[in-house]
Amino acid sequence: MTTDLVSRFVKRYVAGATIDIDFRQSTDSSNVTALFGPSGCGKTTLLRCLAGLIHPDEGVIQFRDQTWFAADRNIALSPQQRDIGFLFQEYALFPHLTVTENIGYGVHDHTSAQRQHRVAQMLELFDLKGLELRHPRQLSGGQQQRVALARTLARRPKLLLLDEPLSALDTLLREQLRGELRAVLAELGTPVILVTHDRVEAIALADRVAVIDAGSIQQIGSVQDVFTRPKNAALARLVGMETIVSGEIVDVLDGLATVRVGTTSLLAVAPLTAVRQVHVCIKGEDVALQKGSSGSSSVRNHLNATIRSLTQEGPLVRVGLDCGFELTSLITRPASEELQLKVGDPITAMLKAPAIHLVPAAAGSLSASHPG
Template identity: 40%
Template structure:
């Protein structure tokens, strides 16, 4: 069996599953998808809290579940660390006592010593005697993480672990998790609804929908080349359209869309005349420079009308109209002010063909 975690599970109901995931030691794999897509069910299957109808789950040479052999290792024997959205700390135990509860295999004296050591590692020295209600949300989450890791688990499972704390605390916890993963070298499975969080923390992202794993890839490759329009929608890509393949050149393809012929990165496997879905990140839509500097060979100039500007702190999100189609782009506030952008204004933008990805139409 390969190193790290391997999972293949299938069932028709009551919760449909058709999933295949792997996670190497030291890797963070993020499961993303809409609510009810089966992400948490997959986590619970790994932990032994849910038993699928068919499949196989193993980690580092141990078989945890095998439907053909009718084998299902109990949760307590799987050496899994779990961190939940709402911490799940014992309210009557101190921070150190909560961590010590994960160390029942050790003699009592060692439990307290190891629990104290873990409090140091998650930057909570001197807080061991505090009860959970005497700790901030971020401190409680650190205790929950220390408790999960104190068992020296073979795999760490994180179920929306940062959604209950504020943004500043969340960003501090991101850094601490990054430090710990470098040190511990275990597979980490992260369930999150926040694509930015997944992109920041994960080595690979697995898109899950209706219990199916649809695509697994690095964050960059996933956003650049979703395998289908469904996946592009699940990733929250705002610029998702229909068009037709118009032709292929040596280093590019041509795309008919909304009365325009756009140059796109080469995808010669798509036949000319084939209807396609195509996607482009908001970063692929740029203003034409005021000094008229030339762009790239795959730039597509399109005249648009600004329908709306939405202020998002240091950014404006612009909704642009061409024909009956709407594009989305983000512009830094200072750039929007320098250009004097306003609703109703007609401007020219560049659609970067390097970022245009075409997919067979559904």
């Protein structure tokens, strides 16, 4: 495993905020890292420092054998010198140029034939044929996103930086494009760092997640690690998705999918894209508990479970359940007392189908990082 990117720096703002980052990215199997955190946490600052659009006050940024920034040696390469691709949140397409001109804008090949060939490749790859002469304002949101990505990739950057790549789209489109974008990024082979404040986006697109809060990285690890095993309560609140497990869609009927998870089956709203392998994401507060075991097993997401752990978290109780897979429930303390919960007791966990989020799985990322 070689380290691709080392960035260790401090950036101070006049208003008093300080960003203190120690971030590395390696060229092993996981090539997509999501910087996840609330707005104003410093994740965009990190991205812009990597791009060279702003410079830190102290520290070092090193990419492979090239020093991009070193405060003590007065090195600060411009964005033009860094061989990066940067996808802006609002795409920043040039309004006075056509689709073709936008995509070819940064391609510096020697001959115009080479350049045209490269642009044609991109039009093909991103399914933009027939739109060559359109201007950005004549494109839909999804088409704009594809043009912006094509423009960024046309010059074959060595590192790809994405700033909230899907947030400019409406909800329905966002869900469709999530899968497409994941496929493109996986095929690319280029290391990717993306910024997002959306859990589902991070889970869908990334192999690795760095949670940033209050100007520094709080936890970094695989998607499953970060979202299901937050290091502390503050991080748990930040990531806010207590259960993430891999599942397989075995049947879809009337928009409802039957998902096999471990030894259990769940009924969930089917995802828009046809996939088999999914991440099943469930928030703790969406898991209701009922005393005793339900007669028939797993009818309409009534799951027979055993209580594995009970943890007090302020006014809430975090209940660890085993129902064929690990499931976490968050209930209020009075509710827990009323149910007289004890570790080892049988109990019924109830889930509404819309509360189960199915996110298309990145090919093998969960099982690869967690063989156990």
